[in-house]
Amino acid sequence: MLQKGSIAPDFSLPDQDGKVHSLHDYRRKWLLLYFYPKDGTSGCTAEACGLRDQWSEFQNANCAILGVSKDSVESHKQFSGKHDLPFPLLSDESGPTVETYGAWQEKTKDGETYMGIARISYLIDPQGEITEVYPNVVPDEHASEVLSDLSECQGEC
Numbered sequence: 001m002l003q004k005g006s007i008a009p010d011f012s013l014p015d016q017d018g019k020v021h022s023l024h025d026y027r028r029k030w031l032l033l034y035f036y037p038k039d040g041t042s043g044c045t046a047e048a049c050g051l052r053d054q055w056s057e058f059q060n061a062n063c064a065i066l067g068v069s070k071d072s073v074e075s076h077k078q079f080s081g082k083h084d085l086p087f088p089l090l091s092d093e094s095g096p097t098v099e100t101y102g103a104w105q106e107k108t109k110d111g112e113t114y115m116g117i118a119r120i121s122y123l124i125d126p127q128g129e130i131t132e133v134y135p136n137v138v139p140d141e142h143a144s145e146v147l148s149d150l151s152e153c154q155g156e157c
Contacts, residue, residue: 001102001120004133008033008124011097013068015088016076021066027126030063030154032146034121034137035103039071039079039089043119047139048085054143055086061150062126068092068103069117123149 002008010023023031032051036044051058051065058065065087071079076089090097098104098117105118119139123132123146132149134142 001135002130004130006130008128008130009100013090013092013097014073015090016073016080018073021088021090026064029126031124032063032065035068035117036119037117039075043139047142049083050143052085057147063150066090070095
């Protein structure tokens with residue numbers, strides 16, 4: 001996992017419509033880059049819908065949102081359309097960005113150990129520096145937590 005104060009690594013990934021997004025496209029804006037395990041699961045849906053429901057507050061704070069998982073572009077298209085998500089979902093099927101950002105981790109469920117995407121987010125400032133790291137995201141609370149931190153960061157930075 002990357003640390004607060006480090007420069008966020010660049011990436012180039014397609015969204016649900018096939019448009020490629022790179023970190024440098026978001027210079028001069030704040031960016032919430034959030035990693036999530038799987039389209040359509042309860043926690044991922046709660047997190048995405050929470051961000052959607054507070055989308056106007058993110059816009060007012062000059063903060064873009066990008067979700068990233070290993071799901072396909074088509075899966076993202078269906079998930080985004082079903083929940084009317086106003087922000088891009090990026091497909092990292094082969095996983096280099098997920099790995100670079102430390103979201104590909106060993107997980108355990110029902111006594112079984114496997115590799116999967118951990119629910120991790122990064123708040124990145126307009127110069128590309130990571131200002132906050134969220135290693136243990138609580139889906140229902142994440143949007144409010146980030147907006148609070150964003151307000152604090154913008155007041156101090």
